[in-house]
Amino acid sequence: MKSQTTLKMMLAAGAFSVAMSHGAHAQDTVKIGSVLSVTGPASFLGEPEDKTLRLYVDKINAAGGVAGKKLELVIYDDGGDANKARTFATRLVEDDEVVAMVGGTTTGTTMAMIPVFEDAEIPFISLAGAIEVIDPVRKFVFKTPHTDKMACEKIFEDLKKRNLTKIGLISGTDGFGASMRAQCVKVAPNYGMEIVADENYSPRDSDMTAQLTKIKNTAGLQAVVNPGFGQGPAIVTRNYAQLGMNTIPFYQSHGVASKSFIDLAGAAAEGVRLPAAALLVGDKLPANDPQKKVVTEYKQAYEAATKQPVSTFGGHAYDGLFILVEAMKRANSTNSGKIRDEIEKTKGFVGTGGIVNMSPTDHLGLDLSAFRMLEIKGGDWNLVASGS
Structure with a gap:
């Protein structure tokens, strides 16, 4: 009987110790x-x-x-x-x-x-x-x-400096691609941009040649913007080069701002522009840049x-x-x-x-x-x- 009482006391003490330990851990x-x-x-x-x-x-x-x-x-x-x-x-x-x-x-x-x-x-x-x-x-x-709206504005700001105003869009139907497309359409008039072609693709598509061909054949086309992320923009970029569209300025979004995009797109990425954070060009920033x-x-x-x-x-x-x-x-x-x-x-x-x-x-x-x-x-x- 005494041993059972002792055992209960030991178990209770152990449980109290664990609870105290857990409480101390939670507090820390x-x-x-x-x-x-x-x-x-x-x-x-x-x-x-x-x-x-x-x-x-x-x-x-x-x-x-x-x-x-x-x-x-x-x-x-x-x-x-x-x-x-x-x-x-x-x-x-x-x-x-x-x-x-x-x-x-x-x-x-x-x-x-x-x-x-x-x-x-x-x-x-x-x-x-x-x-x-x-x-x-x-x-x-x-x-x-x-934001995607900021990306549209930064791209259009750059296009305006280059006197390019007739734009083709090819957008992913994913959440980001669809949202950025909508924002670009919304802010385009603020920068004097005219959307002359508007195509899209599914995140699972493996070839966007058909959509790009329609854009290529659009009268007056001066530049193309690709709202999207994932592998889609890399495929679009490769197809763009395959169709010989490299003479038409091509913009991606910050949704592809990683080295993996360049690796996936390969030589076709040459000349592509996009807005991105200073992080990608830290070594090229002036010494007095606050982000450097x-x-x-x-x-x-x-x-x-x-x-x-x-x-x-x-x-x-x-x-x-x-x-x-x-x-x-x-x-x-x-x-x-x-x-x-x-x-x-x-x-x-x-x-x-x-x-x-x-x-x-x-x-x-x-x-x-x-x-x-x-x-x-x-x-x-x-x-x-x-x-x-």
Whole structure:
């Protein structure tokens, strides 16, 4: 009888010890979540995002964490599936009890997750491109990449300088491609642009020759713009060259701003222009550029850790993570509402995508100056000189 009583006391003490240990662990850490497309058709976006978050959370924790707490990063891979993304978002809220979220690789997965985080009142910093992520403004939703509307405006600004006004569009029907096409059509009149041809393709299409032939035969055509991401734009670029359309200026979007696009498109990418972040041309920036230090250090750290070339997509994750971390420091709290308020107050944050100044009416905080117009020459990114 005595031994049974002793055993019960020991078990109770053990349970109390485990509970205390768990409580102490919980007090010393803070969970942040992420849902990324690490595999699937958008893996070229999600993989560098995943590697960036893991790399820098480790660095932050090694340096002592945030306000004395270690970050616990919980990542799920949605494979580019919007339904899976929503399921994982719910899990982050209900099971993992994260205080904030940095993720959402694509526009489609992001839009599926927004209601979950809005309802839970947990700040969500998306890594997706479409303007609809932050327009209209939602209280708990922010994002780091330049918008598709900004990409259209930057491209049209460059076309206007070249006195090219009659434009053909060939757009992906994916969430980003469709959204950017709509934005380009919407803002074209503001820049004196006339859309003289308008074709599209499915993300699964393996040849866009038919659509490009129609565009090529359009009277008065002066330039072509390809809103899209994934492998589609690389196929379009190869088909463009095969049809001998290289004499017609060709623009891609920031949705292809990684070395993998150049590798996939090969020699056909020569001469293609696109708006992108300074990260891709960090070594070519003047010494007094405020972003030079940030993009150079990120590039060196990422490439040393992964043995892979840097992409703007990993840069979006870097910006999202550090906007969150700085907000947590200012809030001096793990309360999601207080963190949200500080994210919205972000001013003068120098990231890989530009200098961020958010406000209650702007949950992106970037203007057109954050975009650089690049041209692919010799298989590499080059800054387009002013007026050229």
